[in-house]
Structure formats: C-alpha cells, structure tokens
Amino acid sequence: MQSRSPASRTGRPRSATADAAILAATREALVELGWSKLTLGDVATRAGVAKTTLYRRWAGKNELVVDAVAELFDELELPDSGSLAADIEGVVLQFAAILARPEAKSGLMAVVAEATRDDALRERIRASVVDRQKRLVLEGRSRAQARGELPPEPDPATASRTADLVFDMVAGAVVHRTLVSGKPVDEAWVRGFTLVLLRGLAAEAAHTAAG
Amino acid sequence: MQSRSPASRTGRPRSATADAAILAATREALVELGWSKLTLGDVATRAGVAKTTLYRRWAGKNELVVDAVAELFDELELPDSGSLAADIEGVVLQFAAILARPEAKSGLMAVVAEATRDDALRERIRASVVDRQKRLVLEGRSRAQARGELPPEPDPATASRTADLVFDMVAGAVVHRTLVSGKPVDEAWVRGFTLVLLRGLAAEAAHTAAG
Amino acid sequence: MQSRSPASRTGRPRSATADAAILAATREALVELGWSKLTLGDVATRAGVAKTTLYRRWAGKNELVVDAVAELFDELELPDSGSLAADIEGVVLQFAAILARPEAKSGLMAVVAEATRDDALRERIRASVVDRQKRLVLEGRSRAQARGELPPEPDPATASRTADLVFDMVAGAVVHRTLVSGKPVDEAWVRGFTLVLLRGLAAEAAHTAAG
Amino acid sequence: MQSRSPASRTGRPRSATADAAILAATREALVELGWSKLTLGDVATRAGVAKTTLYRRWAGKNELVVDAVAELFDELELPDSGSLAADIEGVVLQFAAILARPEAKSGLMAVVAEATRDDALRERIRASVVDRQKRLVLEGRSRAQARGELPPEPDPATASRTADLVFDMVAGAVVHRTLVSGKPVDEAWVRGFTLVLLRGLAAEAAHTAAG
DNA sequence: TTATAAGCGAGACGGTACGTCTCGTCTTCAT
DNA sequence: ATGAAGACGAGACGTACCGTCTCGCTTATAA
Numbered sequence: 001m002q003s004r005s006p007a008s009r010t011g012r013p014r015s016a017t018a019d020a021a022i023l024a025a026t027r028e029a030l031v032e033l034g035w036s037k038l039t040l041g042d043v044a045t046r047a048g049v050a051k052t053t054l055y056r057r058w059a060g061k062n063e064l065v066v067d068a069v070a071e072l073f074d075e076l077e078l079p080d081s082g083s084l085a086a087d088i089e090g091v092v093l094q095f096a097a098i099l100a101r102p103e104a105k106s107g108l109m110a111v112v113a114e115a116t117r118d119d120a121l122r123e124r125i126r127a128s129v130v131d132r133q134k135r136l137v138l139e140g141r142s143r144a145q146a147r148g149e150l151p152p153e154p155d156p157a158t159a160s161r162t163a164d165l166v167f168d169m170v171a172g173a174v175v176h177r178t179l180v181s182g183k184p185v186d187e188a189w190v191r192g193f194t195l196v197l198l199r200g201l202a203a204e205a206a207h208t209a210a211g
Numbered sequence: 212m213q214s215r216s217p218a219s220r221t222g223r224p225r226s227a228t229a230d231a232a233i234l235a236a237t238r239e240a241l242v243e244l245g246w247s248k249l250t251l252g253d254v255a256t257r258a259g260v261a262k263t264t265l266y267r268r269w270a271g272k273n274e275l276v277v278d279a280v281a282e283l284f285d286e287l288e289l290p291d292s293g294s295l296a297a298d299i300e301g302v303v304l305q306f307a308a309i310l311a312r313p314e315a316k317s318g319l320m321a322v323v324a325e326a327t328r329d330d331a332l333r334e335r336i337r338a339s340v341v342d343r344q345k346r347l348v349l350e351g352r353s354r355a356q357a358r359g360e361l362p363p364e365p366d367p368a369t370a371s372r373t374a375d376l377v378f379d380m381v382a383g384a385v386v387h388r389t390l391v392s393g394k395p396v397d398e399a400w401v402r403g404f405t406l407v408l409l410r411g412l413a414a415e416a417a418h419t420a421a422g
Numbered sequence: 423m424q425s426r427s428p429a430s431r432t433g434r435p436r437s438a439t440a441d442a443a444i445l446a447a448t449r450e451a452l453v454e455l456g457w458s459k460l461t462l463g464d465v466a467t468r469a470g471v472a473k474t475t476l477y478r479r480w481a482g483k484n485e486l487v488v489d490a491v492a493e494l495f496d497e498l499e500l501p502d503s504g505s506l507a508a509d510i511e512g513v514v515l516q517f518a519a520i521l522a523r524p525e526a527k528s529g530l531m532a533v534v535a536e537a538t539r540d541d542a543l544r545e546r547i548r549a550s551v552v553d554r555q556k557r558l559v560l561e562g563r564s565r566a567q568a569r570g571e572l573p574p575e576p577d578p579a580t581a582s583r584t585a586d587l588v589f590d591m592v593a594g595a596v597v598h599r600t601l602v603s604g605k606p607v608d609e610a611w612v613r614g615f616t617l618v619l620l621r622g623l624a625a626e627a628a629h630t631a632a633g
Numbered sequence: 634m635q636s637r638s639p640a641s642r643t644g645r646p647r648s649a650t651a652d653a654a655i656l657a658a659t660r661e662a663l664v665e666l667g668w669s670k671l672t673l674g675d676v677a678t679r680a681g682v683a684k685t686t687l688y689r690r691w692a693g694k695n696e697l698v699v700d701a702v703a704e705l706f707d708e709l710e711l712p713d714s715g716s717l718a719a720d721i722e723g724v725v726l727q728f729a730a731i732l733a734r735p736e737a738k739s740g741l742m743a744v745v746a747e748a749t750r751d752d753a754l755r756e757r758i759r760a761s762v763v764d765r766q767k768r769l770v771l772e773g774r775s776r777a778q779a780r781g782e783l784p785p786e787p788d789p790a791t792a793s794r795t796a797d798l799v800f801d802m803v804a805g806a807v808v809h810r811t812l813v814s815g816k817p818v819d820e821a822w823v824r825g826f827t828l829v830l831l832r833g834l835a836a837e838a839a840h841t842a843a844g
Numbered sequence: 845t846t847a848t849a850a851g852c853g854a855g856a857c858g859g860t861a862c863g864t865c866t867c868g869t870c871t872t873c874a875t
Numbered sequence: 876a877t878g879a880a881g882a883c884g885a886g887a888c889g890t891a892c893c894g895t896c897t898c899g900c901t902t903a904t905a906a
Contacts, residue, residue, distance in 0.1 A: 011881030012871040018883090034328040039861055050884040055863070105327045112390055113320035116313070117245040122393050130391060165384075165403055168392055172383030173376075179323055180341060181379055182333055192376055195418065200411025207406065222850025223902040229852095250892060261853045266894065433855030434897045440857090456750040461887055472858040477889070527749045534812055535742035538735070539667040544815050552813060587825055590814055594805030595798075601745055602763060603801055604755050614798055617840065622833025629828065651878095672866060683879045688868065847906075857896065863888100870883070875876105 021047040026068035030103040035110035069107040070128035084144040088194050096185035232258040237279035241314040246321035280318040281339035295355040307396035443469040448490035452525040457532035491529045492550035506566040510616045518607035559585050654680040659701035663736040668743035702740040703761035717777040721827045729818035770796050
C-alpha cells in the first residue's frame with residue numbers, strides 16, 4: 001500500500017486506523033464528487049486527518065484511489081453453481097454489480113486513464129486489481145476441467161494465453177457495456193455473452209487441438 | 212461541435228481556422244502532457260488563440276477533448292479482404308493502432324471516466340465516437356451475409372442486440388488489453404480473439420435459430 | 423510601489439482601488455495581529471481581493487508592509503513655531519505619535535529586522551520612509567538659518583554629515599525609547615532630548631568652526 | 634532562562650550541555666538564515682537535540698532568540714581610557730561591533746519588533762539585554778564624577794532620568810545608523826556623535842543647575 | 845459611410861486546490 | 876523522568892488553473 005523504511009524502530013508509529021479512515025473517506029468522496037472533483041484536502045477532512053498524514057502515506061490522488069477501489073473487488077467470489085456457464089454468469093454479474101457502484105466506475109476508469117502515461121501506476125493497478133482477480137478465471141477453469149466440461153490444457157503457455165484472453169474479453173465487455181454503451185449488464189445480456197464466449201472457446205480449443 | 216445562436220447575422224464572424232488549430236493543439240497537448248496536465252490556457256497558447264476564444268466555442272476541457280479525439284477515429288475503414296474473419300481482423304488491428312496513439316488513449320479513457328458522472332458527456336461520446344463507428348459492425352455483417360458467411364437476420368431486434376454485443380466485445384477487449392493489461396494487440400492475439408468471437412457467434416446463431 | 427512593464431497597452435488594466443484597499447487591509451491586520459501573525463491570505467480576504475491579485479503587485483509580506491507603513495509617515499509636517507527648539511519638539515512629538523500607533527511600530531521594526539538580511543528591502547525602506555522624511559531635517563535647518571538661529575553651513579559635505587547625524591539621533595532615540603525602553607515620548611522627555619541635541623550641535627558647530 | 638519545577642529531585646537530570654549547544658545552534662542559524670527563516674526544528678537538529686528537549690526549556694522562538702542574543706552583549710566592557718569622551722567612544726565602538734554581527738542585528742531587532750505586541754517579551758528583553766548593559770552608563774558617570782569631569786548629581790530622580798536619556802540616545806543612534814541608514818559606525822562618526830552628546834549634556838546640566 | 849455588433853488577443857480578476865513547510869504536541873522505545 | 880525519533884492536527888505558504896471580466900482593436904453586416 002505504502003512504503004516505509006523497513007526497520008523504523010523509534011518514533012511514534014503510524015496510526016493504524018488512519019489508513020482505513022482515509023480509504024473509506026476516499027470512496028465516500030468518489031461517490032459524492034467523482035474523481036475529478038475529489039481533492040485530497042477534502043478527503044483528509046472527511047477522514048479527520050491532516051493533509052500531511054495523507055501525503056506521508058500516498059504519493060498522490062492516483063495511488064490513493066487505486067488502493068481505495070482495489071478493496072472493492074476483493075469481495076468477488078466464484079460461485080459453485082455446478083456448471084461452467086452458470087459459474088461465469090454468476091461472477092460476471094457480481095463484477096458488473098461492483099462496477100456499477102459509483103465509487104468503482106468513477107475511480108477505476110480515471111486511474112486507468114492516468115495509467116496510460118504512468119507505467120508505475122499501471123503496474124500498481126495490475127497488481128492491486130487485475131492480477132488479484134485473475135484467480136477467478138484460473139479457478140473457474142480448473143473446476144470445469146474437474147467436472148469434465150473442459151479438456152485439460154496440455155501446454156502451459158497456451159493455457160496462460162487463453163486465460164489472458166478470457167480475462168480481457170470478460171472484463172473488457174462488461175466495462176464497455178457499463179461505461180461506454182451505458183446499458184445495464186442484466187441477466188439476458190450476461191447469458192448471451194457467456195454463450196458466445198464459451199462456444200467460441202470450445203470451438204477454438206477443438207481447433208487448436210486439431211491444428 | 213459547438214453551438215451558436217442560430218441567426219447571428221451581424222458582427223465579426225468566428226475565425227474558421229481557429230477551430231482546427233485548437234483541436235490540433237489539443238491533440239498535441241494530450242500527447243505531451245496527458246489529459247490531467249492539459250490546461251485550456253496552454254491549449255489556447257499553442258493554438259495562438261486567446262482563452263476567451265476557446266471558451267466561446269467549447270464548454271470545457273471534456274467537450275474539447277471529445278471533439279479532438281473523435282476526429283481520430285474517422286479514419287477507420289472496413290477492409291474488403293474476402294472473408295469475414297479477415298475483415299474483422301483488419302478493422303480490429305486498425306482500431307488498436309489508433310488506440311495505441313497517446314492522444315487517443317490518454318484522452319479517450321479520461322473522458323469516458325468523466326462521463327460516468329455526466330450524462331450529457333456520455334451522450335456526446337456515444338454520438339461522436341461510438342455510434343459513428345458502429346457502422347463498421349453493420350457493414351461487416353451485411354457483407355458477410357452477402358457472401359453467405361452469415362445467415363440473414365430474421366428479427367431486427369435480435370440483429371440490433373447482437374450488433375451491440377459484438378461492439379462491446381470487440382471494443383472492450385481491445386481497450387482492456389491495450390490499457391489495462393498493457394499488452395500489444397498483435398496479429399496473433401487478434402487471430403485468437405476473432406476465432407473465439409466468430410465461432411461463438413456462429414454457435415449462438417445456431418442456438419438462437421434452433422431455440 | 424510596484425512595477426509593471428512600462429507600456430502595457432493591452433489586457434485588462436489593474437484595478438486602481440485594489441491597491442488602496444490592500445494597503446488599508448494590511449494596516450488593519452497589523453493592528454489586530456501584528457507582523458508575525460499577519461498572513462497575506464488574510465490581508466487579501468480583508469481587502470476583498472484574491473491572493474493572486476496581491477502577489478501580482480507585491481513580492482511578499484515585507485514589501486507590502488513597507489508600503490503600508492510608509493504612507494503613515496507622509497502626514498508628518500514641520501510646524502512653524504518660531505524657534506528651532508519648538509519646531510523640533512513639535513516634529514518629534516508627531517513622529518512619536520505615529521510610531522506609537524500599533525500598525526507603525528509592529529510593522530516598521532519587523533521590516534527593519536528583515537532588512538538586515540535583504541539589501542533590496544533596506545533600500546526600499548530608506549527610499550520609502552527615511553529619505554522621504556529627511557526633508558524635515560533639511561527644512562528645519564534652513565528655517566533656523568533664516569532666523570539666524572544657526573550659522574550658514576560653509577561646507578556641503580559637513581552639512582550632509584550633520585543632517586545624517588541629526589536624523590540618526592532623533593529617529594534612533596525616539597524609536598529606542600518607544601520600542602525598547604517602552605516609555606512614553608512625552609513633552610518632558612522631548613524637551614530634555616531637544617535641549618541636549620541642540621546644545622550639543624551648537625557646541626559642535628563652534629568647535630568645528632574654531633578647528 | 635527557563636523555569637523548572639523547583640523540587641524535581643527524581644528522574645534523569647537535564648543535560649547541562651544541551652542548553653549551551655542549543656543557544657550556540659540558535660546563533661549559528663541566525664547567521665545563516667536570519668530570524669524569519671530560523672525554525673526550531675532546524676535549531677534542534679543543529680544542536681543534536683530533539684525538538685521536545687527544546688520546547689521543554691523555552692516557550693518559543695522569541696524567548697530562545699532573546700537568550701541566545703543576550704549572551705553576546707555580556708562581553709561589553711567599559712574601557713578606562715582616562716577621559717569620559719574616550720570611554721564613551723570606546724564602548725560605543727564595542728557596541729557597534731557587536732551589533733554589526735549578523736546574529737545580533739538579525740535576532741535583536743526581530744525580537745524587539747515582536748515585543749511591540751508582547752509585554753512579557755519586552756520585559757525579558759529589557760531584563761536580559763538592556764538593563765544588564767545600563768551598568769555601563771552608570772559606571773561611566775561615576776568614573777567621570779570621580780575624575781571631576783562631571784558634577785555630582787544632587788537629585789537621584791534627575792540622575793536616573795538622565796541615565797535613561799543617555800541610554801536611549803546612544804543605543805538608538807547606533808542602532809539606527811547601523812540598521813536603518815546602513816552606514817558604518819566608524820571612529821569619525823563616533824567622535825562626532827560623542828561630541829554632540831557630551832556638550833549637550835554638559836550644557837543641559839548647567840541649565841538644570843541654573844534653573 | 846456610418847453605426848452597430850460580434851469576435852479577437854491580452855491580461856487582470858475572485859476563487860480553489862495544490863503539495864510543501866513549520867508549528868507545537870503526542871506517542872513510542874531506549875537510556 | 877529524560878532523550879531521540881518521528882507521526883500527528885493545524886494551518887500558511889506561494890503557484891497554477893479555473894472560468895469570467897474588461898480593455899482596445901478588428902472585421903463584418905445593416906442602415
């Protein structure tokens with residue numbers, strides 16, 4: 001989250017509660033004001049904390065917002081609904097529900113936009129948000145393989161590439177529908193999307209195996 | 212682009228060249244500074260124009276950037292390569308190439324983020340950028356239908372829903388891979404993506420027809 | 423007071439009233455807060471002016487306070503009371519009265535202290551405050567010479583040196599008594615002081631003439 | 634200098650060297666930074682001491698600086714040069730030499746300025762600096778009376794008033810010439826000043842005696 | 845040809861937030 | 876209990892942009 005010299009034994013320790021208060025205040029401000037009108041001074045005030053305390057722990061608005069938003073996605077969970085399609089539909093709906101929350105969409109897209117010019121920020125986003133959720137794709141696949149819905153992946157490189165593709169397609173489509181098209185990710189859409197995705201992957205797997 | 216009272220017949224007319232200069236200066240500033248450090252004062256200076264001139268024509272930074280970025284996507288063209296897969300691959304590669312340009316990714320994602328809290332802005336983006344390019348999906352489909360690669364759509368509602376889904380999947384996946392995953396949209400990736408998409412759509416069409 | 427490029431013909435002209443409002447607000451703040459607690463933000467607020475307007479015209483707190491205080495001394499006037507001693511007593515009392523005002527003593531001594539490390543500031547003080555009042559010494563002397571109370575000065579260098587000495591002695595003694603000794607400059611003290619000064623000068627003149 | 638509960642017998646005793654180190658560090662910082670840029674944190678660092686230690690012993694910047702500067706004036710000594718004029722010239726030169734040192738002028742004038750709004754501070758200055766040096770005036774006078782250069786003072790009230798006047802005139806003139814006029818207090822100036830002062834006093838004494 | 849009207853560059857205006865600095869206090873561990 | 880270390884709430888600093896305004900000037904149409 002934020003660094004500090006590793007062996008600081010002396011001096012007053014940093015307040016443990018301040019961190020949580022700041023991140024909560026950040027999300028609150030994102031809901032009320034959105035990213036562009038969020039100011040660090042206001043966040044500090046909401047958190048009952050001095051501006052210096054905030055700057056001591058985060059380098060700036062972007063880093064703070066990434067941390068505040070990342071926590072939201074930790075509640076994602078892969079449902080065990082018995083079939084791969086249902087599992088996917090479940091997790092996509094959860095993902096869409098989080099993304100529909102104003103603190104998530106307002107903050108996340110803004111930092112992604114900022115990350116186009118800031119490699120360290122992109123890395124932070126990937127580490128805090130994306131990679132942490134990629135587990136869902138991997139877990140879903142192994143479950144489906146255990147159930148016999150998907151064949152085992154012979155080649156690890158192909159497996160990884162496919163997982164990345166699935167992640168880009170799922171996250172990308174949901175984000176685009178929510179934020180750009182501005183239409184709801186409802187059950188009907190999710191069913192259609194999942195159908196296309198799974199049939200496409202199955203066909204591709206057959207093709208790859210054959211080729 | 213910008214409004215003006217419908218019947219202003221008298222007074223000095225607005226400079227025609229200023230608009231183009233401002234939009235070009237905006238793109239230049241996006242490349243050098245990114246969205247968050249772009250200032251309207253700086254754009255005005257680069258364009259050799261007074262700030263008032265700029266404010267007379269655009270309401271603010273967001274509107275200006277939408278217009279500046281929208282022009283970039285007009286160069287997209289559906290190649291006629293003989294097969295649906297190749298057509299899609301071609302247009303996806305073009306789209307990815309535009310999105311890789313710093314003025315596009317920096318500006319576009321930022322205004323999309325802003326649009327999460329500003330319906331008028333979202334509408335402007337949809338009108339200026341998204342809907343203007345949806346023609347590619349429609350044109351690609353009719354061509355494929357003409358070639359016999361796709362069956363004709365019996366139901367216009369389904370047709371529209373499918374076109375939206377395709378657009379969300381294509382745009383979403385490319386944007387996510389470029390901006391979030393931070394990996395290149397190269398020919399290999401495009402081939403894999405297109406394969407999954409088309410097989411999925413074909414299977415879904417069969418399923419829908421059967422259902 | 424403050425500089426600006428000499429021939430600025432274009433652009434909105436600076437508000438003429440702002441200057442006066444700022445200087446008055448500065449004196450008001452000096453009275454209420456003293457120099458060390460006076461903040462430029464507060465002065466700006468009192469003057470009904472933005473901080474930027476203030477910084478556009480003065481380089482900082484010191485320069486502003488010098489200008490605000492200098493105006494106070496312009497009301498000094500050499501009374502024509504018929505005798506040199508009475509003239510001096512009158513002007514010393516006036517000087518002491520101004521110096522007793524909180525905006526004068528708080529501000530003036532602070533900028534003098536600052537000027538110990540800032541030659542430009544010392545020069546500004548000398549030009550705005552000291553030299554502008556040295557006229558009183560010169561005028562008093564010529565009047566006394568016209569009355570025959572003092573002999574004409576044969577040597578201009580000696581005349582200048584003596585004027586400087588008188589100024590240092592008068593201003594120094596009054597300031598020291600007011601600010602350091604913290605005792606009032608009342609008529610009794612002024613009479614004693616003037617007596618010593620004049621007798622000393624007369625004796626010195628005789629000595630110089632003889633030598 | 635600083636207070637402490639009278640009967641603290643237990644606990645770790647205060648470091649004796651810390652006081653000296655802090656005052657020396659204060660003077661060093663005054664030389665390098667001047668009063669307004671001197672910070673207590675910086676002084677603590679220079680003295681190799683924690684900020685808390687410093688605040689435990691002094692109430693604030695002003696009190697600290699008064700103590701640091703007061704020590705400088707203890708080296709003043711009345712020379713015994715055989716005549717009153719020479720004695721005065723000697724001590725004025727010494728005083729001017731101290732006042733010319735940056736830690737003295739920068740610090741002293743600033744606390745005097747602060748003292749215009751802080752009676753306790755003015756009292757501290759008078760006790761630590763002014764009254765401690767008034768001994769020079771008194772000693773000089775008794776010596777001159779012993780030598781027969783000055784008549785004995787019949788009236789103690791007059792004697793005190795005259796001593797105060799002398800002190801204000803001497804200190805005031807030297808300070809004004811050094812800090813405001815910005816000219817050196819050299820032997821020529823001192824000779825002229827002493828001449829005026831002594832002749833004035835002599836004439837005034839005669840006048841008072843006669844009246 | 846003159847009036848009227850809007851656009852134009854320049855730059856000052858009242859605001860707001862920035863990120864940094866210093867203040868004086870508090871909390872920890874070690875002496 | 877004192878000391879060094881350093882985090883803390885508070886608030887001023889001087890700067891940068893914001894979006895508006897006021898200038899004097901230019902460039903049009905309409906009278």
